Amino acid sequence: MKRLRFKGLIPEAQVTDAKIVLNRRRALGALTGLGAGLAGGGLLAASPVKAKEGQADPSAHLYPVRVNPAYASADVAGQTYPVTPSRITAVYNNYYEFFSGFGTSKSIWKQAQALPLRPWRLEIDGMVEKPLTFEIDDLLAAMPLEERIYRHRCVETWAMTVPWSGFPLAALVKRAAPLSSAKYLRFETFNNPEVAIGQRETRYPWPYIEGLTVAEASNDLAFMATGVYGQPLPKQMGAPLRLALPWKYGFKSAKGLVRITFTDKQPVSFWEQLNRREYGFWANVNPEIPHPRWSQASEQDIGTGERRPTLPYNGYAEQVAGLYSDKTSLGDRLFR
Numbered sequence: 001m002k003r004l005r006f007k008g009l010i011p012e013a014q015v016t017d018a019k020i021v022l023n024r025r026r027a028l029g030a031l032t033g034l035g036a037g038l039a040g041g042g043l044l045a046a047s048p049v050k051a052k053e054g055q056a057d058p059s060a061h062l063y064p065v066r067v068n069p070a071y072a073s074a075d076v077a078g079q080t081y082p083v084t085p086s087r088i089t090a091v092y093n094n095y096y097e098f099f100s101g102f103g104t105s106k107s108i109w110k111q112a113q114a115l116p117l118r119p120w121r122l123e124i125d126g127m128v129e130k131p132l133t134f135e136i137d138d139l140l141a142a143m144p145l146e147e148r149i150y151r152h153r154c155v156e157t158w159a160m161t162v163p164w165s166g167f168p169l170a171a172l173v174k175r176a177a178p179l180s181s182a183k184y185l186r187f188e189t190f191n192n193p194e195v196a197i198g199q200r201e202t203r204y205p206w207p208y209i210e211g212l213t214v215a216e217a218s219n220d221l222a223f224m225a226t227g228v229y230g231q232p233l234p235k236q237m238g239a240p241l242r243l244a245l246p247w248k249y250g251f252k253s254a255k256g257l258v259r260i261t262f263t264d265k266q267p268v269s270f271w272e273q274l275n276r277r278e279y280g281f282w283a284n285v286n287p288e289i290p291h292p293r294w295s296q297a298s299e300q301d302i303g304t305g306e307r308r309p310t311l312p313y314n315g316y317a318e319q320v321a322g323l324y325s326d327k328t329s330l331g332d333r334l335f336r
């Protein structure tokens with residue numbers, strides 16, 4: 001097997017050899033599989049896939065939700081995209097809030113269990129008719145929950161396919177009633193260094209910020225994930241609320257959201273603030289525009305281990321290319 005390197009959001013010194021990561025993941029997958037077989041056993045409580053006993057998620061009764069038939073499969077353009085098993089996606093994560101700086105940056109699921117999920121509020125403010133505050137359980141009850149299988153492409157060239165549960169972001173935009181002067185949504189993640197060890201790293205510009213145009217947020221593909229695999233989201237995957245924007249590189253899909261601000265100024269995202277040249281505002285998946293340090297032409301599926309070509313807009317061009325038809329004003333920033 002060719003030696004592959006995932007050089008991504010992390011400094012060169014912390015780059016982990018892909019083969020080691022994948023092998024470690026397989027070993028972990030076998031472990032959690034064993035745990036699931038021992039009902040009530042000690043290993044089950046430590047499983048990254050299931051919530052710990054006595055800490056059942058209060059939204060658990062909402063799942064599973066109905067499948068939206070338009071997104072019942074992620075297969076596209078003659079390629080198959082099998083759903084990545086939860087035992088893999090639950091232990092291979094990017095969530096810098098929980099990365100201590102030691103070991104691999106992907107192994108954060110244990111640290112993420114420290115995040116309290118209740119009370120949890122989502123604030124909507126800025127250029128809206130009236131600012132809103134939602135208690136998370138009221139929001140979940142008010143929104144039309146559905147399941148969608150989406151492809152996910154990380155800027156680091158790994159990919160997965162995931163059955164999210166949640167609601168279209170457009171439904172929330174409608175509720176927020178933005179003023180016509182609002183052009184962007186600025187998304188803000190929780191800030192709690194007491195539980196999030198990565199947030200004690202002051203060289204990072206916490207909290208995690210992301211942004212979309214109002215037009216992007218109103219596109220049917222833009223999704224607010226509240227669950228996955230027919231259950232509430234596990235903490236390491238962004239509970240209780242994260243974005244799923246499958247046509248953009250994964251860093252746009254911010255986890256642990258607490259605030260959405262409507263604004264007329266283009267938000268500066270967390271990664272953009274750290275490195276503007278490498279992680280721009282648009283970040284639409286494009287195999288033809290290499291990252292400054294590596295090619296984006298292909299990707300490795302973290303479930304199958306196989307490599308396949310990356311598609312423009314991650315295979316979602318039909319749904320979203322129209323958002324970017326004004327190419328003269330956006331230029332190649334579209335993909336950075």
Ligand SMILES: Nc1nc2c(c(=O)[nH]1)N[C@H]1C(S)=C(S)[C@@H](COP(=O)(O)O)O[C@H]1N2
Binds near residue numbers: 249254
């Ligand atoms: N708050 C927050 N959200 C985040 C990140 C992060 O570090 N912090 N990482 C992003 C990146 S780079 C990716 S690829 C996805 C990973 O989602 P997953 O761990 O559920 O696969 O989350 C995104 N959302």
Ligand SMILES: [Mo]
Binds near residue numbers: 094
């Ligand atoms: Mo990513």
